[in-house]
Amino acid sequence: MSTILRRLPPDAATGLRTGARHSLAELYRPADLVVLGLGVMIGAGIFSIAGQQAATMAGPGVILSFMIAGIACLLACLCYAELSSTMPTSGSAYTFTYVIFGEVWAWIIGWALILELELAAAVVARAWAIITVRAITGFGVRLPYQNVVEDVFVLLILVALTGTVALNARVGLRALWVMVAAKLLAIGAVIVVGARYVKVANFGDFYAEPKPLTTPAATVLDLVMGQSHAFGWFGVFAAASAIAFAYIGFDVLATAAEETVNASRAVPKGMIRSLVIATIIYLAVALVMVGMIPYTSISRDSPLSSAFRGVGVDWMAHVIDIGAVLGLTTVILVLIVGQTRVLFSIARDGLIPRRLATISRRYHSPTRVTLLIGVVAILLAEFVPVLTLQQLVVIGTLFAFMFVAAGVIVMRRRMPHLDRGFSVPLSPLLPALSLLATLWLLVNLQVLTWVWFALWMAFGLVVYLVYGRRHSLLAAPETLANNHARGRHRR
Template sequence: MTTILRRLPPSEATGLRTGARHSLAELYRPRDLVVLGLGVMIGAGIFSIAGQQAATTAGPGVLLSFMIAGIASLLACLCYAELSSTMPTSGSAYTFTYVIFGEVWAWVIGWALILELQLAAAVVARAWGGLTVTAISNFGIKLPGEALVEDLLVFGILVLLTGIVALGARVGLRALWIMVSAKLLAIGAVIVVGLPHIDVANFGDFLVPPKTLPSSPATVLEVFVGESQAFGWFGIFAAASAIAFAYIGFDVVATSAEETVNAPRAVPRGMIRSLVIATVIYLAVALVMVGMVSFTKISVDTPLSSAFRVIGVDWMVHVIDAGAVLGLTTVILVLIVGQTRVLFSIARDGLIPRGLASVSRRYHTPTRVTLLIGFVAIMLAEFVPVLMLQELVVIGALFAFAFVAAGVIVMRRRMPYLERGFQVPLSPLLPALSLVATLWLMVNLRVMTWAWFALWMAFGLLVYLLYGRRHSLLARPRPRSNLDPARGRHRR
């Protein structure tokens, strides 16, 4: 039991123990981290999620849902900011957990992050293919064999973006700046064109009378409540849970810490700023969406496009299509970058084959693990019905959020001597609230999602017991030194 609970000393989390801790060149600055965050948080969902949740769950109260989701996400972001400022490493929540709770829990979180990021890349790539085909069709172009074209597009985008990440972080960063700027222009056009068409009457009194749905309980919360409901305050909070999923991605920014200049201060600023900007943008688009058309007339499939058609501005459909395609492209790119850095960290700790942690001398990136991630994403996107499994992405992220929130509280008690570039205010209150909010979001997930997640984690523990436990670098005898491994201080 003591071997699997062994903890990584804080001094070694960002030290030179493995000979590879500083092999990734410093590249990112605070403004780059903001672009990285916006690249992954703002995807095609910005054009649909407000309308879908308004039509089916919350009505005009969806604006309150966005605010609630933004606050819950900010609490988690603050916790990530503190731990990232203390341990600026590409392992993110995996490494934080390794230091605070021990190796087996670190592996559990790392395994959850693998599920989140790898499956997310495949899910978003598949959605990107469908959106691109729809965008082409909206121009009146008929494609022979749309299913085959979609498959080829999915394959092509994953090969292209994997190649960009493998060629170097600088190449990927330049591409990201261009695409994020373009999609923000598209979003700006939606807001500017839509604002004059807002009718205050469409907002009503925000709180639509609740109604019980005939469907059987599907989420963990509904199992305890005993019924499925929509609208009213229950609907507003249920919609907040769905909307919070759109904000998931700021945690990927933490994986860039090892490549960031002055990371202890830059990473917290980059994460918090990108989340705040994303929240404001989501709220602005939601305001336009709900204000242009009554929630009872919103098309669930294409809410924003249909709203602009209703008010007679048909050309905005093409702007929305372009913004959606660009939005998903940047999401895929950042997800591949994040997954690369997490697997790179796990590999150099020895929990998976260390050969995956090698860094290309020519491109200064972990090219080998990048190509592996791209290959797996292609296999998943092409041969697995990943769109049916997208809630697994969410539960993987939320599982990590819970450990990070708890980690802030525990680390303040166990390691108060560690230097922090950022501290969560009102600790332990805010981290505790973050933990409660995360658990609330988790119980709003389907029971079937929990079942699949449990199977994935059970398989992961088996992998650890058969391989990681014996090959971990901490399992190897190390020479004694006059350095205290727990505190990074010299013994007397």
């Protein structure tokens, strides 16, 4: 038991253990981190989630749902900010857990992050292909064999973005800047044009009359309560759970810490700023969506596009489609970057083959692990019905959120001497609230999602016991010491 609970020393978590072949060069500056955050948090969902939740769950109270979701995610973001400022490493929650709770728990979190990021890339790639086909046909172009075309588009986007991340990180960063700027222009057009058609009467009473849902119990909360309700305050909070998933992605910024200039201060600022900006943008779009037409008339399939058509501004549907394509492109790119860094860190620690942590001398990037991630994402997106597995992405993320919130509390007690570039205010109150908010989100996930997640984690535990436990860098202290010494000499 003591073997699997061995903890990584804090000073070994910041890259000193890695040696020249396993270190990442500094690339990101504070503004780049904000762009990374907006790149992953603002996808196609910004054009649909407000309308869908208003129509089905919260009514005009969806505005309050966005605020509640933003606060819940900000609590988690503050916890990530403190741990990232203390341990600026590419491993994110995996490395934080390794230092604070021990190796087996770190592996469990790393395994959850692999599920989150790998499956997310496949899900978003499939959604990107569907929306791209819709955008093309929306301009009057006929595409025969649309299913085949979608499959080809999935392959093209994943090959292109995997190659970009694998071969030249700086080119990928420049491309991200351009695409995020274009995406924000499209969103700005939606807000400015839509605001002209907002009617105060459409907001009505934020507290819509509650209605019992007739669908069978599907979530953990449904099983506990016996029956769920839409609208009313329960609907507002239920919608907040769904909306919080749209904000998820700020945690990916923690994986960029090792490549960030003055990371201990820049990463916390980048996380918090990008989340606040994303929340404001989501709120603005939600206000326009709910204000343009009554929530009882909102289309569930394409709410924003149908709202603009309803007020006679048909051309905005094309702007929305283009914005959605750009939004999903940046999401895929940042997800691949984040997954690469997490898997790179796990390999660097020896829990998976260390060859995957080799930096290409030619491209100055972890090319091997990036190509592996791209291949797996392609196989998942092409041969697995990934759009039915979206909640598995969420549960992996929330599982990491729990350990990060608890980690702030435990680290304050165990390691009060560590330097912190950022500290969560009102600790341990705010981390405890973050833990409770994450638990609320978890019980709003489907029971079937929990079953699949449990199976995935059980398989991961077997992998650790068979391979990771014996090949861990901590299983050979002399190797850790030698790499640590090389790292100090190099610096």
